[in-house]
Each structure stands twice: as structure tokens, then as C-alpha cells.
Amino acid sequence: MSPTSLPGIEPLRRVLLPTDFSRGAANAAKRAVLLPFEKGARLHLVHVLPANVPEKLEDVMERQAEMKLESLRRQVHKEARQRGIKGVEVTALVRRGEPFVEIIRASRTLEADLIVLGRHGRRPLRDMFIGSTAERVIRKGEAPVLVVSGRAFHPYRRPLLAVGLDAASEFSLALMRRVLGPGAGSATLVHAFNIPFEDFLAPAKPGGREQSFRKEYRTEADSRIRKFLASERAAGLEWDVVLRAGDARALLIKEAVRRQSDLIVLGTHARQGLAHALLGSVAEWVVTTAPCDVLVGRPTPVEFQLP
Numbered sequence: 001m002s003p004t005s006l007p008g009i010e011p012l013r014r015v016l017l018p019t020d021f022s023r024g025a026a027n028a029a030k031r032a033v034l035l036p037f038e039k040g041a042r043l044h045l046v047h048v049l050p051a052n053v054p055e056k057l058e059d060v061m062e063r064q065a066e067m068k069l070e071s072l073r074r075q076v077h078k079e080a081r082q083r084g085i086k087g088v089e090v091t092a093l094v095r096r097g098e099p100f101v102e103i104i105r106a107s108r109t110l111e112a113d114l115i116v117l118g119r120h121g122r123r124p125l126r127d128m129f130i131g132s133t134a135e136r137v138i139r140k141g142e143a144p145v146l147v148v149s150g151r152a153f154h155p156y157r158r159p160l161l162a163v164g165l166d167a168a169s170e171f172s173l174a175l176m177r178r179v180l181g182p183g184a185g186s187a188t189l190v191h192a193f194n195i196p197f198e199d200f201l202a203p204a205k206p207g208g209r210e211q212s213f214r215k216e217y218r219t220e221a222d223s224r225i226r227k228f229l230a231s232e233r234a235a236g237l238e239w240d241v242v243l244r245a246g247d248a249r250a251l252l253i254k255e256a257v258r259r260q261s262d263l264i265v266l267g268t269h270a271r272q273g274l275a276h277a278l279l280g281s282v283a284e285w286v287v288t289t290a291p292c293d294v295l296v297g298r299p300t301p302v303e304f305q306l307p
Contacts, residue, residue, distance in 0.1 A: 009177045009233065011038035016112040016143070017045050017076075018103045018133075021068055024148070028118030029072065031152040031293070033080045035114075036181055039087035043080070045073055046092070046106045048099040065094045100136035112143045114179070119147055138268075138287070144175055144297035147287055155181020156293075160188045160261040162252050162282065165224050168267030171299035173233050176265040179295060186238040189229070190255050192248035193221040218245065249285040257291055265295045 017032050019025040032043060047069050053061055073092040080088055095102040107115055117134045138145045161176055163169035176187070221243055229239055244251050256264055268283045287294050 009174060011036060011041070012113050012178055013038050013041045014110050014112045015041070015043050016103070016107050016110055016115045017043060018099070018106075018115070018117060019045060019047055019069070019072060021047070021072070022118070024118030026118070027151050028116045028148040029076055030079075031146070031148045032116045033076060033083055033085060034152050034155050034181065035179055036155070037085055037088050041088045042110070043076065043088055043090045044093070044106070044110050044112070045069060045076065045090070046103065047094050048102045049094060049096045051097045053096075062094060069094060099133045100140065103133065103137050104141040107141055107143045114146055115141065115143050116146045116148060119149060135287075138296055142298070144295060146179065147294045147296070149290070149293050155184065156263045157184055158186075158188075158259060158261045159184060159263045159265060160190060160252070160256055160259065162248065162264065162266035162286070163189060163191050163225075163228065165191065165221075165228060167299050169228065170233075171297055172265050172267040173231075175267075175295060175297045177233060179263075184237065186240065188240045188242060188255065188259055188261065189225065190242045190252055191221060191225055192244055192246055192251045193217060218243065248282045252282065252286055253289055253291075261292050263293045263295060264290050268296060268298050
């Protein structure tokens with residue numbers, strides 16, 4: 001069963017690919033053409049010129065941007081056809097203004113299923129695509145954001161799904177299935193659970209009350225994970241479950257490194273951005289430090305008004 005044929009899982013129809021013509025943006029373009037598209041889908045390229053360009057340079061910069069963008073459009077279209085992706089329309093547009101605002105505005109106009117952004121190496125979040133643009137798009141936009149870390153050579157094969165067993169987890173699972181290529185036959189699920197009053201518990205002793213208390217919470221988490229993986233959306237993949245008590249941030253990065261994951265997927269249910277993301281600041285931490293691509297989505301809408 002292919003990911004896009006799963007019940008309730010819609011294939012990608014409209015993908016937005018912002019570019020600043022950097023290496024990071026080129027990596028994002030390489031990844032974008034590997035995504036599973038529906039026939040007749042649109043891959044929309046956008047480049048945002050600064051709003052404060054001197055008037056005498058406006059026309060020159062706009063023409064140069066349009067030429068670069070058209071060249072990139074042809075290249076992306078060619079690569080898509082070479083990879084057997086037919087019937088996908090590749091379009092391009094130059095906008096002017098604040099980058100994150102124009103990207104969000106374009107995603108709303110397009111009704112984008114996904115925004116694909118590139119970043120430059122494994123540097124802090126503030127150094128990502130056009131400074132803090134990626135961070136702001138994640139914080140203030142509605143569409144899921146795929147942050148691409150490096151060059152892509154094949155569809156995702158080793159995805160890692162972070163779950164908190166809430167509404168964001170169901171959404172993240174569906175989102176992950178939308179971006180997986182047909183070559184993905186397995187996935188890792190990571191769930192970090194908290195034991196109440198852990199700091200006040202004595203070291204566990206065989207048969208002791210502390211050990212029983214910890215076992216109770218682990219058993220409950222394991223039961224909920226099994227129920228989660230019994231859903232139709234989880235079908236078709238062989239799941240490796242990692243269930244640990246402790247800090248979700250450290251566990252996710254550790255498992256991603258150990259398993260050489262090529263994608264981490266997680267959700268955020270915060271209206272005010274990453275500060276209150278899945279299990280606290282997990283989303284912010286993962287986007288900042290992950291050694292691979294990161295896909296972040298929000299199941300509930302935000303109320304950010306564009307200027």
C-alpha cells in the first residue's frame with residue numbers, strides 16, 4: 001500500500017518552494033522534486049526581493065531575479081520529469097517585501113499543503129533560510145514546513161516520528177505519510193514520557209513501590225502507543241518503537257543520530273509558535289539541532305494577521 005493511497009491521506013497537490021538562490025535553497029529544490037505529488041499538482045517557486053531596494057535599482061534587481069527564477073523553474077521541471085514526475089506544473093513568482101510575510105501570503109494564496117525551506121548547514125535557527133525567515137514561517141504560518149538540511153538523492157527511507165499521544169501526534173502521522181515516498185517501508189516512533197514526582201522517588205529497588213510506580217506509567221504509555229499504531233494511518237509501515245522516560249529533546253536527537261534518520265516529523269499545537277510546542281520546546285530544539293530534515297506541522301489554525 002503506497003502512502004498516498006492510505007485512507008484519509010491526501011497526496012500533495014500544492015507545494016511552495018521559496019528560494020534565495022543559495023546552496024540551502026538548492027538543496028530544498030532537490031528535495032521538493034522527490035516528494036510524492038498527485039498528477040496535476042503545482043510546485044510553486046517564489047523569490048522575495050527586499051522592500052527597501054533603492055528606486056533606481058528596483059527594475060534591474062527584479063529583472064535579474066526573474067531571470068534566475070525562470071532558470072531555476074526550468075531546472076526543477078526538467079529534474080521532475082527525469083524522476084518520472086509527470087503532470088506537475090512548476091510556476092514561479094517574484095514578490096517584494098518582508099520575506100516571511102510574503103512566503104506566508106503566497107502559501108495562503110496557493111493554499112499550500114507544504115512549504116519547503118532550505119537552511120545553511122547545522123547552524124543555529126537564526127542562521128537558517130534568509131536569517132530567521134524559517135522560524136517565522138513556522139511560528140506564524142498555517143502550512144506545514146519541511147526544513148531541508150542537506151542534499152537529497154532519494155525519497156525518505158528512515159523517517160522518525162515524534163509523538164506526544166495528543167491531537168498533534170495524529171496530525172503528524174498523517175503529515176508524515178503525505179511526504180514519504182513509496183520506498184519507505186519502515187519508520188521509528190519515539191515517545192518520551194514523564195513520571196510525576198520523579199525527582200522525589202528513591203532509586204528503584206526490585207519489588208519496591210518506586211519500581212511499581214514507574215512500571216505503571218510505562219505500561220500506560222506502551223498501551224497508548226499500541227493503540228496509536230493500530231490506526232489505519234499507521235498501516236503499511238513496519239514500526240520500531242522507542243519508549244523512554246525522560247527529556248524528549250535529548251532522546252529525539254540521540255535516536256536520529258543512532259538510526260541515521262533522514263527525516264524527523266513532529267507537531268506543534270501552539271498558536272504562539274514554537275515556545276509552547278510539542279512537549280514544551282521540543283519542536284524548537286529539534287529544528288535547531290537535528291542532523292537531518294525536519295517536518296513541523298500544526299493541527300490547529302493560527303490567528304496571525306499579515307501586515
